[in-house]
């Protein structure tokens with residue numbers, strides 16, 4: 001079938017570590033049985049937060065961790081803010097199987113980049129409901145992708161589908177999802193009621209092929225975006241990280257041309273864009289160079305300004321040029337699009 005041929009391989013770990021408490025939940029038991037049947041190495045540990053990862057150096061441990069999952073119970077349920085993309089984070093899982101060189105999340109997680117699957121999804125959603133009720137009749141938005149790519153691991157838990165359905169029933173709640181995966185098909189028939197905006201993270205062919213290991217190709221993401229639109233979801237794109245390199249203007253123009261050529265005209269009627277320029281910290285730079293010793297990702301502090309909290313971004317003149325060029329490219333092709341922010 002064409003759709004199947006177009007999809008990337010589903011992720012299954014080599015090793016899964018279970019908190020004993022997770023086995024009191026149906027999802028925990030189901031994951032245990034499924035991993036056991038697949039021959040995944042299983043062990044238990046008291047907490048998903050502090051697992052030892054095998055490997056002689058950071059590079060080995062990083063690549064090993066990306067083949068591991070931890071199955072646990074999420075105890076910190078108080079909603080955390082998530083500006084500028086939403087009011088709050090909705091954390092259904094942490095980390096993802098892909099290896100984008102620039103991933104801010106992988107840098108924040110340090111040695112603990114293994115995928116964490118939380119089994120108490122009902123409790124996580126009830127905490128969101130409490131917050132929605134508190135702010136009603138105002139609409140409260142939640143970001144499901146602030147700590148992972150939930151679509152890339154949806155086949156393991158079904159948690160995102162459950163959350164989409166939950167938000168479909170919440171008159172004052174809205175969900176936002178971002179992905180670089182094309183495994184959207186299990187979500188197409190979910191009763192979303194238009195309450196979940198599905199965004200695809202895209203970039204130039206050069207950046208996708210050089211720095212986004214283990215993600216779906218651009219063509220596959222765009223084909224998935226069309227399926228999501230046809231299923232009635234509001235659609236959007238995040239272009240991130242925006243990187244200045246030789247030929248960047250032409251290649252971002254080509255990216256926007258590909259979007260325009262791929263999407264049906266109806267998609268352009270309600271389309272959002274979010275623009276995020278590349279940033280790094282001294283710590284993330286060190287970790288990236290250890291994990292990907294041959295990376296060509298530019299991280300020279302002499303090209304950037306220090307923005308506070310250890311972050312380096314393009315200096316104002318370059319940032320303004322990036323923003324101006326991207327905005328004009330988008331509006332030339334999608335005059336009705338909403339550019340939600342540039343940061």
Ligand code: SF4
Pocket residue numbers: 095096097098099100102103104105106147148149180215
């Ligand atoms: S897909 Fe997203 S979360 Fe996963 S490695 Fe890439 S940037 Fe990080």
